[in-house]
Amino acid sequence: MSESQFTISSLGKELQAQRTTAVAATRQCVERINNTDNQLNAFITRCDDSAFQDATAADARLSAGSAATLTGIPLGLKDIFSTKGVRTTCGSKILDNYVPVYDATVVERLRAQGAVIVGKLNMDEFAMGSSNETSAAGVCRNPWDKNHVPGGSSGGSAVAVAAGQVVAALGTDTGGSIRQPAAHCGVVGLKPTYGRVSRYGVIAFASSLDQVGPITRTVDDCALLLEAIAGYDPRDSTSVDCPVPDYQAHLRDGVTGKKIGLPREYFIEGLDPEVKRAVDDAIEVYRRLGAELVPVSLPHTDYSVACYYLIATAEASSNLARYDGVRFGVRHSSGGGLIDMYQQTRSAGFGAEVKRRIMLGTYALSSGYYDAYYLKAQKVRTLIRQDFHNVFEQVDLLLTPVAPTAAFKIGEKTDDPLQMYLSDIFTIPANLAGTCAMSLPCGFDAAGMPIGLQLIGKPFGEGEMLQTAWAFEQATDWHTRQPVL
Amino acid sequence: MNTRYETVIGLEVHVQLTTATKIFCGCSTAFGQAPNSQTCPVCLGLPGALPVLNREVVNAAIKAGLATNCRIAPYSIFARKNYFYPDLPKGYQISQFELPICEHGWLDIGGEEFAAKRVGITRIHMEEDAGKLLHGSSAGSLVDLNRACTPLLEVVSEPDMRSAAEAIAYLKQLHQIVVYLGVCDGNMEEGSFRCDANVSVRPVGQVELGTRAELKNLNSFRFIKQAIDFEVERQIELIEDGGKVIQETRLFDPDAGVTRSMRGKEQAHDYRYFPDPDLLPLEVSDVWIDEVRAALPELPGQKRQRYEEALGLPAYDAAVLAAERPVAEYFDALVVLHKNPKLCSNWVMGEVLGAVKENDVAIVDCPVTPTLLAGILKRIEDNTISGKMAKTVFTTIWQSGKSADEVIAEKGLKQVSDxxxxxxxxxxxxxxxxxxxxxxxxxxxxxxxxxxxxxxxxxxxxxxxxxxxxxxxxxxxx
Amino acid sequence: MKISEQDVAYVAGLARLSLTPEELKTMTGKMDAMLGYVDKLNELDTDAIVPTAHAVPMANAFRGDQVIPSSGSAAALANAPQGTDGCFQVPRVIE
Structure with missing residues (x-):
């Protein structure tokens, strides 16, 4: 592993042993960004100055012997996290000039550990997209082939980690927005169980689906970063008050005897043969490691995209009402009345995809259509949750592909939103069910693009899921490959 | 009043709660601070901020529900009411829509102008208030969000009232109850107790309700009466002239004493209510309800009944004494010490209320405490002093804080009965x-x-x- | 067609978005396609199904009634497009 490809655990050891410094590690990241980001466009806002201040403070803490796991580790944040004093755009023109006055809870936790915040990472506008093409900051490019999308919506986070610009990053996942870009960029991404990580200060897309999670180079790092951000937050009513386990404790326990379900609905026509081959190989690895592979069924899978797009857009239509040009953000007004100001501000500030989703969601909640669309979708959500509940009576976790194909080419699907939505079919159900799921590298297609493997765990079963992922990572070397830049 | 028509009135009352903090954040609710000084990311609706429910607001809602004979829902939820307005930071108001916390209550009202009757309470729900829009200059309107997110109870009545007098009787009783409960300061001028009235008329004997107008800006009992009376006349005249009442919101203009249509100034409402995913369902157990019930004060209706039945006071005395909780509590403390209810009543209604009014002090701060007053009444009853002398003693005690016996001895006021x-x-x-x-x-x-x-x-x-x-x-x- | 241009214009009004005639046409087509797709939910009989509002069933998250210092008017107005006298200024609202 090259120097640029430090992990949290490897860099942590170097720092603790004082063989390197946080300032040096930060400088290395900043140089890497300087050299690569003109090709990749992973960063929306860089904070070099404050990063070096963070690093200097971290070095003092390291010398004093009071360091925590993340002290001195250079990290990146998806531009969806509220960061005090650092511009936060959420990939939108409407927040182009917005500088928050407060830190999100997860940002507070990272700062409390002494992490170095290197910058704010590219993303689809308001996290609405699967390719990072809807960002007001421009498309972010896949480091494995710059003509391909990195996936989305946490595209910048996955790219920055894959390209060695940061050691690890945080993203958010509403319908696959951590797992899918992680898969497309050949890194590890985890969406925790709903309520495991605080959403306070995370700009909302769909409140009942959004979760914050880590994007890292290794499963080990994923466990470390999750442990740092997880836990109850009294400022988020939906955060769950249950203790955060020591994920490291059982990480190396292996998978012997573990029952892994293979849901038949995830191995369908339309699944790219190369993706299928890579996932089949992964199944063989688990079999060899002593796991028991069990065919199972999640019968309502086929309804999840329709269900998701009604619930997510309805919630989004309401969540995005606050962007009205009154208290923050960019106002457009040509001297007309209040309603003109609202309409001009919102029409100029939001991109096409965001407008489409606001429109669909508004319609689904509007008078006369609520029962037929929104309420119907909430009921189907119950059926989808029940599928998972039933299947977890039979198996410990599920193994599936992350996406039907590897990363597609930039511009390939922008004209057909529905096709783009359908590419999220394997990641959406875990959000609807509220359970945890993760993506880890399991191969490459003939064009050299990474392929991801998805594990879906029981609610609050992050520990068992990480343990299962770690066993695979030990048995393979996909995670050690790096894109050439 | 045209006797061929019947008036139908339903009331929606917004009760601002006296909690220390807002309903979904820790900002203070104190009135009259510098604009936007009492705000935080939550009540400003900043991106990423999330609401957390103030438990004391739930307690207040349960109290109000129990005091108005409502059923307290074991399961209720918060919903978002979506509309754009500059005083509404998030673009939606967090309220309750389906499944409110209280339902199916009632209040009994009686008065000189109408027969005693029961008014149904459809529901009571919790919600957040909006900020204030100040119509400053021609350059624009100004927004102060200090009030945004302060807690309200909305109390919705059935359309059970048939005259302005009934509506006022209902409102006064509701006002008395929420003030008694200590959940509201009752200040109508500052907007702590706000009323909207749904008013319609129909020919006597007709079962279906007429088309209603919603009257707003009714910030005193007097205005409410004026607005309803005006609106009833207007609707009857309109119908008599062959016109039709249209469903609309009308603003009361207190200077002109008329209601005016807000037509064209608001859009058709399509609030797109849906359960707020940021807030969890509210489950209220029987244990919780019992705890609140046990801590409820004796309510004005119960006090009036006790004063009349157990203490044998005239209805007038009972009503005056029970009207305000501090007065009733003064009287209750006195009557325990001096067991002649009528004498106690006379003195509280006469000397005590007169003196606190004249000196502009709250009755809880009355220097002649119930104990001191009981000392005076004892000496009246045992003929030590005359009623007239007792008034002098009262005034002396007000100034000195000494006991009746001390004052009588010092001043040599002892009556000669030898x-x-x-x-x-x-x-x-x-x-x-x-x-x-x-x-x-x-x-x-x-x-x-x-x-x-x-x-x-x-x-x-x-x-x-x-x-x-x-x-x-x-x-x-x- | 699941949805008309007139419906779309009404929804745009609710959402405070203005659409050019061309955008209205495109939007109607895209929304119609989505609504056609989500129609597949009607294959499922959900009459007896309880809707899910929260993925993790929980209830009763509260805070105590203790004052937390406010962030103040300077912070409130820090990002305001237009502010006057400690207030947010908006185009004149007529009442």
């Missing part, structure tokens, strides 16, 4: 006024007053007037 001592004075008076004695004995009974006066004067006001009267009669008829 017939031996009075006999001597009477002798002197008789001896000094032989002409009047002769006239009295000759049949001029009216002179009795003169003799009593002379004796009182000679005793410096300390003689027991009843006893003087009796002794004089005996002596002069001899």
């Amino acid at each position: 017939s031996g001592a009075l006999d001597a004075i009477i002798d002197e008076v008789i001896a000094a006024n032989p002409t009047e004695v002769a006239e009295y004995q000759g049949g001029k009974d009216k002179l009795m007053g003169f003799f009593v006066g002379q004796v009182m004067k000679a005793s410096k006001g300390k003689a027991n007037p009843g006893l003087v009267n009796q002794l004089l009669k005996e002596r002069l008829s001899a």
Whole structure:
């Protein structure tokens, strides 16, 4: 592993042993960004100055012997996290000039550990997209082939980690927005169980689906970063008050005897043969490691995209009402009345995809259509949750592909939103069910693009899921490959 | 009033709660601070901020529900009411829509102008208030969000009222209850107790309701009466002239005493209510309800009933004493110490309320505490002092804080009820006024007053007037 | 068609978005396609199904009634497009 490809655990050891410094590690990241980001466009806002201040403070803490796991580790944040004093755009023109006055809870936790915040990472506008093409900051490019999308919506986070610009990053996942870009960029991404990580200060897309999670180079790092951000937050009513386990404790326990379900609905026509081959190989690895592979069924899978797009857009239509040009953000007004100001501000500030989703969601909640669309979708959500509940009576976790194909080419699907939505079919159900799921590298297609493997765990079963992922990572070397830049 | 029409009124009351903090954030609810000084990411609706429910607001809602005979829902949820307005930071108001916390309540009202009746309460729900929009200059309107996110209860009545008088009686009772409960300060001018009235008319005998107008900006009981009376007349005239009432919101103009249509100034409402995913369902257990019920104060209706039935007070006294909780509590403390309810009532309604009003102090700060007043009443009843002297004692205690017995002793106010001592004075008076004695004995009974006066004067006001009267009669008829 | 241009214009009004005639046409087509797709939910009989509002069933998250210092008017107005006298300024609202 090259120097640029430090992990949290490897860099942590170097720092603790004082063989390197946080300032040096930060400088290395900043140089890497300087050299690569003109090709990749992973960063929306860089904070070099404050990063070096963070690093200097971290070095003092390291010398004093009071360091925590993340002290001195250079990290990146998806531009969806509220960061005090650092511009936060959420990939939108409407927040182009917005500088928050407060830190999100997860940002507070990272700062409390002494992490170095290197910058704010590219993303689809308001996290609405699967390719990072809807960002007001421009498309972010896949480091494995710059003509391909990195996936989305946490595209910048996955790219920055894959390209060695940061050691690890945080993203958010509403319908696959951590797992899918992680898969497309050949890194590890985890969406925790709903309520495991605080959403306070995370700009909302769909409140009942959004979760914050880590994007890292290794499963080990994923466990470390999750442990740092997880836990109850009294400022988020939906955060769950249950203790955060020591994920490291059982990480190396292996998978012997573990029952892994293979849901038949995830191995369908339309699944790219190369993706299928890579996932089949992964199944063989688990079999060899002593796991028991069990065919199972999640019968309502086929309804999840329709269900998701009604619930997510309805919630989004309401969540995005606050962007009205009154208290923050960019106002457009040509001297007309209040309603003109609202309409001009919102029409100029939001991109096409965001407008489409606001429109669909508004319609689904509007008078006369609520029962037929929104309420119907909430009921189907119950059926989808029940599928998972039933299947977890039979198996410990599920193994599936992350996406039907590897990363597609930039511009390939922008004209057909529905096709783009359908590419999220394997990641959406875990959000609807509220359970945890993760993506880890399991191969490459003939064009050299990474392929991801998805594990879906029981609610609050992050520990068992990480343990299962770690066993695979030990048995393979996909995670050690790096894109050439 | 045209007797061929019946008026139908339903009321929606917004009760601003007296919690220390807002409903979904920790900002203070104190009134009258610098604009936007009492705000935070949550009540400003900043991106990423999330609401957390103030438990005390739920307690207040349960109290109000129990006091208005509602069923407290074991399961209720918060919903978002979506609309754009500059005083609404998030673009939606967090309220309750389906499944509110209280339903199916009622209040009994009675009055001089109408027969006693029961008014149904459809529901009580919790919600956040909006900020304030100040219509400053021609350049634009200004937004102050200090009030945004302060807690409200919305109390929705059934359309059970048939006149402005009934509506006022209902509102006054509801006002009294929420103030009694301590959940609202009741200040209508500051907007702590706000009312919208849904008013319609229909020909007598018609079952279906007429089309209603929603009246707003009714910030005093007087305005509510004026607005309803005006609106009823307007609707009847309109119908009589062959017109049709349209469903609309009308603003009351207190200067002109009329309601005016807000037509064209608001869009059609399509609030797109849906359960707020940021807030969890609210589950209220029987244990919780019982805890709140156990801590409820005795309510004004219950007090009135007790004063009349158990203490034998006249209905008028009971109503005056029960109207305000601090007065009732003063009276309750007094009547425990001095077990003559009518005497207590007379003194509280007379001297006490008069003096606190004159001196502009709250009754809880009245220097003549129930204990001190009981000391006075005791000395009236055992004839130590006259009622008139007692008033002097009251004033002295107000200033000094001393006990009645101390004041009586210091001032030598003790009434002379000893017939031996009075006999001597009477002798002197008789001896000094032989002409009047002769006239009295000759049949001029009216002179009795003169003799009593002379004796009182000679005793410096300390003689027991009843006893003087009796002794004089005996002596002069001899 | 699941949805008309007139419906779309009404929804745009609710959402405070203005659409050019061309955008309205495109939007109607895209929304119609989505609504056609989500129609597949009607294959499922959900009459007896309880809707899910929260993925993790929980209830009763509260805070105590304790004052937390406010962030103040300077912070409130820090990002305001237009502010006057400690207030947010908006185009004149007529009442």
